[in-house]
Amino acid sequence: MENDAKRFLYVNRKAPYGTIYALESLEVVLIGAAFEQNVSLAFLDDGVFQLTKGQDTQGIGVKNFSPTYRALGDYDVNKLYVEKESLEERGLSVDDLQEITYEDEDDDWEEKPSINIVSRSEMADIMANQDVVLSF
Amino acid sequence: MSTLHTVNKSPFSTQSLVSCLGHAKDGDTVLLIEDGVYGAISQSGISDAISARATEVNLCVLQPDLEARGVDAAKVVEGVNLVDYSGFVELAAKHSLTQAWL
Amino acid sequence: MKFGVVISEGPYTHQASDSAFNFVKAAIANGHEVPRIFFYHDGVNVGTRLSVPPQDERNIQKQWTEIADENCIDLVICIAAAQRRGMLDENEANRQGKDANNIAEGFRISGLGQLIEMGIQSDRLITFGD
Numbered sequence: 001m002e003n004d005a006k007r008f009l010y011v012n013r014k015a016p017y018g019t020i021y022a023l024e025s026l027e028v029v030l031i032g033a034a035f036e037q038n039v040s041l042a043f044l045d046d047g048v049f050q051l052t053k054g055q056d057t058q059g060i061g062v063k064n065f066s067p068t069y070r071a072l073g074d075y076d077v078n079k080l081y082v083e084k085e086s087l088e089e090r091g092l093s094v095d096d097l098q099e100i101t102y103e104d105e106d107d108d109w110e111e112k113p114s115i116n117i118v119s120r121s122e123m124a125d126i127m128a129n130q131d132v133v134l135s136f
Numbered sequence: 137m138s139t140l141h142t143v144n145k146s147p148f149s150t151q152s153l154v155s156c157l158g159h160a161k162d163g164d165t166v167l168l169i170e171d172g173v174y175g176a177i178s179q180s181g182i183s184d185a186i187s188a189r190a191t192e193v194n195l196c197v198l199q200p201d202l203e204a205r206g207v208d209a210a211k212v213v214e215g216v217n218l219v220d221y222s223g224f225v226e227l228a229a230k231h232s233l234t235q236a237w238l
Numbered sequence: 239m240k241f242g243v244v245i246s247e248g249p250y251t252h253q254a255s256d257s258a259f260n261f262v263k264a265a266i267a268n269g270h271e272v273p274r275i276f277f278y279h280d281g282v283n284v285g286t287r288l289s290v291p292p293q294d295e296r297n298i299q300k301q302w303t304e305i306a307d308e309n310c311i312d313l314v315i316c317i318a319a320a321q322r323r324g325m326l327d328e329n330e331a332n333r334q335g336k337d338a339n340n341i342a343e344g345f346r347i348s349g350l351g352q353l354i355e356m357g358i359q360s361d362r363l364i365t366f367g368d
Contacts, residue, residue, distance in 0.1 A: 005360055006357065008354075008357060011235070013152075013155070013237070013238070014238075014276075020279065021279065024278065024279055024318075024319060027318060027350065028278075028350050029352060031349065031350040031351055031352040031354065032350070032351075032353075034351070035354045035355070035358065037350070037358065038352070043154065044159075045151055045155050067358075088150075095317070116313075120158055120159065123159060124158075124159040124160070124161060125161055127138060127139070127235065128137060128138075128161050128164075128233070129137070130233060131233070131262075132233075132357040132358075132363050133139075133233060133234070133235040133236075133237050133363075134244070134357065134363070135235060135236045135237070135365050135366065136238070136246075142364075144253075144254075144257070144366075144367075144368070145368075151268070153263070169257060170253045170254075170257060171253075187272065200256075210299070211361045220264075221260045221261060221263070221264035222264045222267065222268055223263045224264065225241075225261060225262060225265045225268050226268065228241065228261075228362050228364055229270065229361075229362065233362075234362055234364045234365075235362065236365040236366070236367060238365070238367040238368060
């Protein structure tokens with residue numbers, strides 16, 4: 001990571017499929033990865049629904065983009081912060097989320113989880129500690 | 137380091153304002169714009185939650201949006217500051233970061 | 239100070255592009271710079287030159303074209319979002335075999351990289367959406 005890289009946070013607060021925000025946010029993340037900035041993703045409020053497993057869109061005729069989250073590690077995007085309170089308020093736990101991992105090049109390519117469950121106050125700290133926040 | 141948060145939704149239709157207030161840090165500004173200005177009305181179901189944060193967080197409302205909606209400035213929760221677009225710009229300049237709660 | 243602005247809702251339905259316009263006007267009046275505005279999601283629809291609002295209403299596209307011309311603002315429409323929504327410039331229309339194009343003067347179509355670049359180069363990035 002270059003020293004002059006900015007800290008970019010992508011904030012996801014909306015559920016997938018009802019609107020296009022989640023999908024087009026993901027498109028920004030994938031393109032943005034090429035710019036070698038310090039990238040994190042935040043999932044809170046209805047944004048946590050983006051990461052649930054078992055999404056099957058065949059019946060609505062819309063592309064299922066949920067597998068793309070599992071590819072983020074290949075783009076060196078491996079800091080996905082999910083808010084614990086948002087999960088709990090929606091009757092979800094980490095077990096309801098997809099397993100998303102990356103291979104840590106600094107640790108002999110060991111496979112590690114990309115999802116970090118954080119408290120609301122930790123999420124507030126993460127949000128405050130950025131250079132650019134992009135909200136979708 | 138501090139943040140200007142903007143909220144553009146009525147708190148009576150979405151969680152954006154509540155969520156924003158739950159994440160804003162002391163010294164941040166929360167600016168209510170567009171339909172967000174309805175959150176500044178006193179004696180509403182949410183006004184207690186608003187005034188509870190008015191000491192740690194600088195709460196502001198965009199006056200042109202308030203006026204457009206016919207909300208009397210006298211009905212705004214005490215401690216909430218009125219700003220115009222120029223004030224909005226300077227808040228964005230003053231804080232190191234801007235976050236929109238869409 | 240350099241402001242980057244993101245507009246992520248279309249004209250007329252949402253207030254986002256009007257709020258952004260008032261913000262940009264005030265920023266320039268206060269001596270700040272707005273080098274670029276990035277239109278994303280339905281915000282790309284702001285850049286159509288085919289809209290014909292009633293005469294007693296503001297013309298959102300024209301407002302942007304004029305303020306951009308006067309202040310050298312780069313109005314960038316996201317290509318991926320634009321293609322989904324039928325916003326094409328002459329080159330894209332030819333390339334896709336379409337019989338018309340609809341991008342207004344002062345706007346240009348480019349990639350999402352322009353959004354990231356704006357985030358890197360601006361002192362502040364502000365988003366207007368819904």
